[in-house]
Structures are given as C-alpha cells and as structure tokens.
Amino acid sequence: MKKKVKYVIAGTAAAAVTAALIAVWVMITQTKVSNAVARVYQNGTLLQTIDLEAVQESYTFTIEGSNGAYNTVLVEPGQISVTEASCPDKVCISQGKISDGVLPITCLPNGIVIQIETGNTANSALDGMTR
Amino acid sequence: MAKRMGYIGAFLALAAVCSLWFTGCGRSLQSQSASRTELVMSTVATVTLYGERAQEGVDAAFEKAKELEMILSAQNEESELYQVNQTAYERETEVSETLFTVTRRSLQYCRETDGALDCTLGKINALWAFGTENARLPAQEEITPLLVDRGYEQVQLNEETRTIRFLNPNIQLDFGATAKGFAADEMKRVLTEEYGITCGIINLGGNIITIGAKYDGQPWGIGVTDPDDHTRVVSTEYITNATAVTSGNYERYFIQDGVRYHHILDPKTGYSANNGLISTTVLAENSMLADALSTATYVMGLDKAVAYIEAMENVEAIFITEDRTVVKTAGLADDTFEGTA
Structure with missing residues (x-):
C-alpha cells in the first residue's frame, strides 16, 4: 500500500514536470507565431490581404477612388506604406512604414485603411498610440 | 499489464490537465479576443476586446459609434x-x-x-x-x-x-472636439454594462479609452505620437481604466505657401490656433472631458494650459511645444494614470 502511495506521488510529480515542459513549449511556439498580415480596406470593403512575412520582393499597387482619387501602396518584406496620394493633407504618407498593429495607416479623404494584424501582439511594447 | 497501462493513462491525463492549467490560467482572457478596424465618425476606429463575449462586443461597439455618427456629425x-x-x-x-x-x-x-x-x-x-x-x-x-x-x-x-x-445666425454647432470622446465613453458603457466586458481598448481616431487593466493585469502602454515622425512615440504612459486623447497640428492640415493650416481653430480668430503648442494629450477617466480639454489647452498655450490642468482633480496632460520640448503635469511623474471608475 505504502509503495502504491509512493508511486502515485512520484507519478504526479512527473506529470507536473512534464506538464510544465509542455506548457513552456506551447508558449514558446505560440510567441513565435507573429505573421504580420496587412489588410487593405477602401470605404470599409476589404480589397487585399497581404502576408508581409511572405513578401520576397518589394512591389507597389495603386488604389483608385472616385473623382480621380488614388493612393499608391508600397509593399516590402515585413512592412507596408503609402508613397503617393491624391489627398490634400498626405497624412497617409507621413505615417511612414508600418510593421505592427499599433497604428493603422489611414487616408480619410479617400477612405483607405491599412491595418496590420499580427499573430501575437503580446510582445508589442505599445497597446495603442494617441494622435 | 492492464494495471501498468492504467497508470500510464492516468499519468498522461494528469499531465494534460496540468499543462492546460499552466498555459490557460491568466491567459484565458487573451485566448478569447476579437478586434476590428473600421472608418467611422470620419476617422479610423479600432476596437480590441478580450473575454467570452469579445466578438459580440466589437459588433455592438461599432453599432453604437455608427448610431452616434448619425446624430452628432456636423x-x-x-x-x-x-x-x-x-x-x-x-x-x-x-x-x-x-x-x-x-x-x-x-x-x-x-x-x-x-x-x-x-x-x-x-x-x-x-x-x-x-x-x-x-x-x-x-x-x-x-x-x-x-x-x-x-x-x-x-x-x-x-x-x-x-x-x-x-440667438445668432452666424453660429452652428460642431462637436469636432467632443463627439469622439462622448462616443468612446458610450462605447465603453455599452461594453461594460451590457456585455460584461472587463478588458479591452478602443482607439477612436487617436482617442484611446481602456476598459480595466490588460489581460495580464498590467496597465495598457499608450504611446504619445511624435509630431515629426508618426511611427515613433515621444513618451509612453501606462493607463488603467482611463482615457488618453491627443490634439495635434499634424492630423488634419494642409500646407499653403509654406504655412501649415491645421484643424484646431482659435475661436477668437477663426484661423488655426498658434500659441506655441503642436500637440496636447489629456489623460482622464472621462473621454469627452479629455477630448474637450485637449483642444481647449491647445488653444490656451503652454502656461495657461499647465495651470488649468494642474488645478483639476484626476486629470493629467502632456504638452509638446513648437521647439519640441515635452512638458508633463506633476501627476505624471511616474508615467502612470489610473481611473477609479
């Protein structure tokens, strides 16, 4: 009987150690998942979904709006930006290159939003930016 | 043999349960999250919520914002x-x-x-x-x-x-300095009262309001945007259950003949306010108040603005002057701000 209790205690301890190892492994593999996916919207409609981690070579594309409005988007490995725009204030261009989900690129006059969703935002030092 | 298999089975089951406990505890909020970005109220809004009803909450928050836009847009x-x-x-x-x-x-x-x-x-x-x-x-x-x-x-x-x-034909109401703050407060109210949300962050065009603390119990880290480089921050504040609202001359503006004209108008002149500040951020519990004060203090200029905020209870501010000096009110010495609500 005593021997059985010992086995149970030893078994439980071993199970706990194994569990801790599994937990550490799960956490490490989870935090490694950080695929930055950019979603490009025009007036609320999703135009494109771009996996920025999969981008090998930089390229540009143009989003056309009404009355000749346009925004030229530069897609690079791991980051995205607007390089040219027809809007008067060019806020979208001055937002520069984004690579995380903290602050989306927006062009209000042309109704464009470029938002990055990362697999794991827990590592980002910031939860938001005021402006 | 059967007994041994039983032991192994029990061991594996125990390990599985324990590993769920190790990974799940404290992370359960984070594992149930929902987030969406949309253009609403003439700005871009992102709502990120944690907890069982996160997805429902995100939908409800945007519905509220759209409802308010149809009432408050000038x-x-x-x-x-x-x-x-x-x-x-x-x-x-x-x-x-x-x-x-x-x-x-x-x-x-x-x-x-x-x-x-x-x-x-x-x-x-x-x-x-x-x-x-x-x-x-x-x-x-x-x-x-x-x-x-x-x-x-x-x-x-x-x-x-x-x-x-x-009483005057030349006036019309425009809530550009208060509507977004009011909407942020209302979105938070709906989420906490009707959906039981205890953890989340709403960013309504740079007006940020947080619900409770972050999923890991830590305060939310909120960056104050560098007016010269919007991908950088000049300061990070750590807030819990509170709001942070910025008014800056770099958000809605145009440059003509070398002069920057921005959307924060001085009521006395009708032209862009030009009293030495280029950005003001107000931290408070109530987002409508913070929204109103970020615009008002921008117009006041540094000295008046600091005195005004220092005289208020549970309101703090960060000012950036034209020469890029960053001035914080006394209560922000440790860069933390906690709402009591």
Whole structure:
C-alpha cells in the first residue's frame, strides 16, 4: 500500500514536470507565431490581404477612388506604406512604414485603411498610440 | 499489464490537465479576443476586446459609434445635428436626448474653459473643410462675418421641451472636439454594462479609452505620437481604466505657401490656433472631458494650459511645444494614470 502511495506521488510529480515542459513549449511556439498580415480596406470593403512575412520582393499597387482619387501602396518584406496620394493633407504618407498593429495607416479623404494584424501582439511594447 | 497501462493513462491525463492549467490560467482572457478596424465618425476606429463575449462586443461597439455618427456629425447631411443646424436659428428645434446631452455638456466645457473651446464654429469649420478633399484656405472676408464673440453663449437650451435655439445666425454647432470622446465613453458603457466586458481598448481616431487593466493585469502602454515622425512615440504612459486623447497640428492640415493650416481653430480668430503648442494629450477617466480639454489647452498655450490642468482633480496632460520640448503635469511623474471608475 505504502509503495502504491509512493508511486502515485512520484507519478504526479512527473506529470507536473512534464506538464510544465509542455506548457513552456506551447508558449514558446505560440510567441513565435507573429505573421504580420496587412489588410487593405477602401470605404470599409476589404480589397487585399497581404502576408508581409511572405513578401520576397518589394512591389507597389495603386488604389483608385472616385473623382480621380488614388493612393499608391508600397509593399516590402515585413512592412507596408503609402508613397503617393491624391489627398490634400498626405497624412497617409507621413505615417511612414508600418510593421505592427499599433497604428493603422489611414487616408480619410479617400477612405483607405491599412491595418496590420499580427499573430501575437503580446510582445508589442505599445497597446495603442494617441494622435 | 492492464494495471501498468492504467497508470500510464492516468499519468498522461494528469499531465494534460496540468499543462492546460499552466498555459490557460491568466491567459484565458487573451485566448478569447476579437478586434476590428473600421472608418467611422470620419476617422479610423479600432476596437480590441478580450473575454467570452469579445466578438459580440466589437459588433455592438461599432453599432453604437455608427448610431452616434448619425446624430452628432456636423458634416453628414443626413445627421440630426446637420438638420438642427439648419433650423435652430429660425425656430426652437426639438432634439433627441443624446443630442441634447452632448450639446449641454459641450457648452459647459466652453464656459469652463472661458471660450478656449467653442463648439459653435460650425460655419467657419465648414469653410476650411479639414480632412476632406475640399480643404482650403478661406479668405479673411469669408471668416470675419462669421466670428461671434463667445458664440456658445448664443445657444439657448430648454430642458423641459428639450429644444435648442440659436440667438445668432452666424453660429452652428460642431462637436469636432467632443463627439469622439462622448462616443468612446458610450462605447465603453455599452461594453461594460451590457456585455460584461472587463478588458479591452478602443482607439477612436487617436482617442484611446481602456476598459480595466490588460489581460495580464498590467496597465495598457499608450504611446504619445511624435509630431515629426508618426511611427515613433515621444513618451509612453501606462493607463488603467482611463482615457488618453491627443490634439495635434499634424492630423488634419494642409500646407499653403509654406504655412501649415491645421484643424484646431482659435475661436477668437477663426484661423488655426498658434500659441506655441503642436500637440496636447489629456489623460482622464472621462473621454469627452479629455477630448474637450485637449483642444481647449491647445488653444490656451503652454502656461495657461499647465495651470488649468494642474488645478483639476484626476486629470493629467502632456504638452509638446513648437521647439519640441515635452512638458508633463506633476501627476505624471511616474508615467502612470489610473481611473477609479
């Protein structure tokens, strides 16, 4: 009987150690998942979904709006930006290159939003930016 | 043999349960999250929520914002405010409870800031049309006839009949400095009261409001954008159950003949405020208050603004001057701010 209790205690301890190892492994593999996916919207409609981690070579594309409005988007490995725009204030261009989900690129006059969703935002030092 | 298999089975089951406990505890909130970004209220909004009802909450929050846009927008011709602006000088105009509340509170902030904020610049704002493709520099002859000294004193409210009356034909209500804050507060109220959300962050065009602490119990890290490089921050504040609102000259503006014209108008001149500040961030519990104060303190200029905020309870601020000096009020010495609500 005593021997059985010992086995149970030893078994439980071993199970706990194994569990801790599994937990550490799960956490490490989870935090490694950080695929930055950019979603490009025009007036609320999703135009494109771009996996920025999969981008090998930089390229540009143009989003056309009404009355000749346009925004030229530069897609690079791991980051995205607007390089040219027809809007008067060019806020979208001055937002520069984004690579995380903290602050989306927006062009209000042309109704464009470029938002990055990362697999794991827990590592980002910031939860938001005021402006 | 069967006994041994039983032991192994029990061991594996125990290990599985324990590993769930190790990974799940404290992370359960984080594992159930929902987030969406949309253009609403003429700005970009991101709602990120944690917990069982996160997805429902995100949908409800955007629904609330859209509902309020149809009441409070000064530009949308379909909105209640737009309609009221067309008739309130001609006759007493009955309004919804929401519009009445926002008007009453906005006028109160105008009085409290001694006119640094004036929510009756609707006609002048329409001339500038900041943030639209029609943005332009109006001629002095267009602005001068529309300047009304303390225009907010020319709005008459009747609580009993819930009506609004303008006493001057040159004023129109524009809640550009309060509506987003009010909406952020309302979105938070719906989420906490109706959906039991205890953890989340709403970013309504740079107006940030947080619900509780982060999923890991830590405060939310909020960066104050560098006016010269929008991908960088000049300061990070750690807030819990509170709001942070910035007014800056770099958000809605245009440059003409080397001069930067931005959307924060000085009610005395009708032109962009130019009192030495380029960015003001206000931290408070209430987002409508923070929204109003970020605009008002921008117009006041540094010295007046610091004195004004220091005299208030549970409100702090960060100012960036033209020469890029960052000034924080005394309560932000440790860069933390906690709401009590």
